[in-house]
Each structure stands twice: as structure tokens, then as C-alpha cells.
Amino acid sequence: MNDCIIVGGGIAGLQAAIQLGRYSAYNVLVIDNGKGRSTLCRNYHNILGWPDGISGEKLRSLGKKQAESVGVQFAHDTVKRAEAHNRSFVLTGESGKPYSTKTLLLATGLTDRFPNIPGLVSTLGRTIYVCPDCDGYEIENRKTLVLGAGNSGADMALLLRDRTDDITYINHEKTAVDHGRIEQLNDKGIGYVEKEIVEVECQGDGMIRGVKLEDGEALPAERGFISFGGNQVHSELAAQLGAELEHNRHVKADPRSKMTSVKNVWVAGDLGVHSQLTTVAMGDGATAAIWIHKALSRMRF
Numbered sequence: 689m690n691d692c693i694i695v696g697g698g699i700a701g702l703q704a705a706i707q708l709g710r711y712s713a714y715n716v717l718v719i720d721n722g723k724g725r726s727t728l729c730r731n732y733h734n735i736l737g738w739p740d741g742i743s744g745e746k747l748r749s750l751g752k753k754q755a756e757s758v759g760v761q762f763a764h765d766t767v768k769r770a771e772a773h774n775r776s777f778v779l780t781g782e783s784g785k786p787y788s789t790k791t792l793l794l795a796t797g798l799t800d801r802f803p804n805i806p807g808l809v810s811t812l813g814r815t816i817y818v819c820p821d822c823d824g825y826e827i828e829n830r831k832t833l834v835l836g837a838g839n840s841g842a843d844m845a846l847l848l849r850d851r852t853d854d855i856t857y858i859n860h861e862k863t864a865v866d867h868g869r870i871e872q873l874n875d876k877g878i879g880y881v882e883k884e885i886v887e888v889e890c891q892g893d894g895m896i897r898g899v900k901l902e903d904g905e906a907l908p909a910e911r912g913f914i915s916f917g918g919n920q921v922h923s924e925l926a927a928q929l930g931a932e933l934e935h936n937r938h939v940k941a942d943p944r945s946k947m948t949s950v951k952n953v954w955v956a957g958d959l960g961v962h963s964q965l966t967t968v969a970m971g972d973g974a975t976a977a978i979w980i981h982k983a984l985s986r987m988r989f
């Protein structure tokens with residue numbers, strides 16, 4: 689029986705693992721399937737100590753090494769089921785393997801929805817971004833394209849207008865945009881194009897040069913954002929355990945301890961209800977770990 693299982697070895701899960709490992713008192717297992725948003729971002733620009741940025745992959749590999757150095761174990765698996773059993777939890781992996789634990793931290797994050805446009809993935813976090821709070825700074829006074837769908841893309845373009853006056857929204861999926869939003873785009877001088885993007889053209893590693901559209905037209909750009917809507921929040925395990933969810937499927941938690949509505953089940957990172965930032969995920973992970981430690985100490989004495 690593990691003292692704590694952390695499902696999700698991204699930013700939140702790794703920070704929690706490091707914090708828990710440093711109590712030198714618990715069997716901690718991180719179960720991760722090696723995907724997640726942090727594997728996609730080629731450069732985080734807004735993290736203390738990394739003024740030139742650091743990639744998600746690099747941060748994850750450093751975090752895993754640091755967690756392992758304080759005794760945390762790792763398993764590569766996808767957890768498919770979570771059940772409560774007599775004051776403990778049993779998880780079942782895709783591999784069929786059962787895992788049992790006294791406490792559980794869910795840090796499974798979410799998956800951004802975006803179409804498979806050639807050239808796009810290599811630019812993510814480098815010159816095409818997802819989060820205006822993280823990377824609005826990067827597009828200041830630069831020729832910017834929003835690659836998106838429907839109202840979601842329109843809202844992103846409107847939000848970014850404060851950062852640059854050279855912005856065009858490409859509604860790649862040609863889904864309906866409310867009349868009011870189209871008017872706002874016009875009023876704010878934001879270009880609107882309703883055509884499929886067939887390629888993100890790059891110069892050098894992940895540096896967008898522009899996009900090529902279905903009719904052969906090429907639109908130049910220095911920077912981009914994506915906003916297709918329909919991101920998938922990975923709250924399936926929380927739901928199986930009966931944890932309370934928000935209407936948008938993020939998992940509710942006590943703001944102080946990060947414990948969900950199910951005793952001894954915590955949540956951290958993008959799965960929770962807050963701004964979706966790396967630094968917030970780290971803070972959540974550390975906070976949850978401290979409260980998991982308090983709970984485990986009480987179980988001992």
C-alpha cells in the first residue's frame with residue numbers, strides 16, 4: 689500500500705512529488721502516461737529564474753530527477769479506474785495493474801483541442817501560444833494571427849487586441865461566429881478570414897513565418913495564438929470517486945488545502961479551478977502535498 693499516489697506527472701504532480709518526498713517518511717508513487725500540456729510547450733517565458741524560458745520537457749525531466757532523488761517512485765501507465773475501499777483507494781491502470789493508496793492526488797490536467805495542421809506543433813510555446821496571460825507579452829506590436837474556430841477564436845482575438853493593432857482571426861473550422869462579435873472585430877480593426885489553414889510555415893525551429901490557406905493564399909505573421917474551444921478536462925477519475933465538479937468539469941477543492949469534496953483526495957494544477965499557469969500548478973502541487981503530509985501524519989498517530 690502506498691502512502692500517496694499522484695496521478696499525473698506533469699508540473700503539478702512533480703512539484704507535489706518533490707515536496708512529499710522531502711518528508712522522507714512516505715511511499716510516494718507517481719503514475720503518468722507521458723502526455724499532457726507540459727509536453728507540448730516548447731518554451732515557458734513567465735517562470736521565475738528562467739528569463740530566456742524553459743521547455744515543458746526540460747522542466748519535467750528536471751522535476752522527475754529531483755523527485756527520484758528524494759525517493760519518489762514512478763510508473764508509466766494510464767489510470768482508468770479509481771475506487772474507494774475501506775479508507776483507501778484502489779486504482780486500475782490500462783496495463784491491468786492495481787495500485788492501492790491511503791491518499792490520492794489527482795493532477796491529470798487537460799488536453800487542448802486543436803486540429804492537426806502541419807507545422808503547428810513545433811511552434812507551440814515558441815511563436816504560437818495558447819494563454820494570453822502567459823504570452824500576451826510576446827506578441828506586443830507584432831503581426832499576429834489567431835488560428836481558431838467560431839466564437840472561441842473571436843474572443844481570443846478581441847482579448848489580444850490590446851497587445852497589438854495588427855491582428856487577424858482565421859476561423860479555420862468555419863464555425864458560426866455571433867453577429868455581435870463580428871461587429872466588434874470590425875470595430876477594433878481585427879481582420880477576419882473564414883478559410884481552412886493547410887500549413888503553418890516556419891523559418892528555423894518553431895519560428896512562424898505565416899500560414900498557407902486552402903485557396904493557396906499565404907498570410908505572413910510574426911506570432912500566433914490558437915483558440916479552437918472544446919478543451920478536454922481530465923476529471924474522469926475525480927468523477928468516479930464522486931468528487932464535486934464545476935459545470936465546466938474542473939474539480940472543486942477547498943481553496944486552502946486543495947482537498948476535493950472526497951476525503952483524502954486532492955487536486956492540483958489545470959484540473960482544478962483557477963488560471964491555467966505553470967507557476968499556479970506548482971503552487972497547487974506544493975500546497976496539496978503539505979496537506980497530504982498533515983493527513984498522513986494524523987493516520988500514523
Ligand SMILES: Cc1cc2nc3c(=O)[nH]c(=O)nc-3n(C[C@H](O)[C@H](O)[C@H](O)COP(=O)(O)OP(=O)(O)OC[C@H]3O[C@@H](n4cnc5c(N)ncnc54)[C@H](O)[C@@H]3O)c2cc1C
Binds near residue numbers: 695697721765
Ligand atoms: C502550448 C502551451 C503553451 C503554454 N505556455 C504556458 C506559459 O508560457 N506559461 C505558463 O505558465 N503556462 C503555460 N501553459 C500551461 C501549462 O503548460 C499548464 O498550466 C501546466 O502544464 C499544468 O500542469 P499540470 O500538471 O496541471 O498538467 P500537465 O502538465 O498537462 O500534466 C498532466 C499529466 O497527467 C498525465 N495524465 C493525465 N491523465 C492521466 C491518467 N489517467 N493516467 C496517468 N497519467 C495521466 C498527462 O499525461 C500529463 O503528464 C501552456 C500550455 C500549452 C499547451
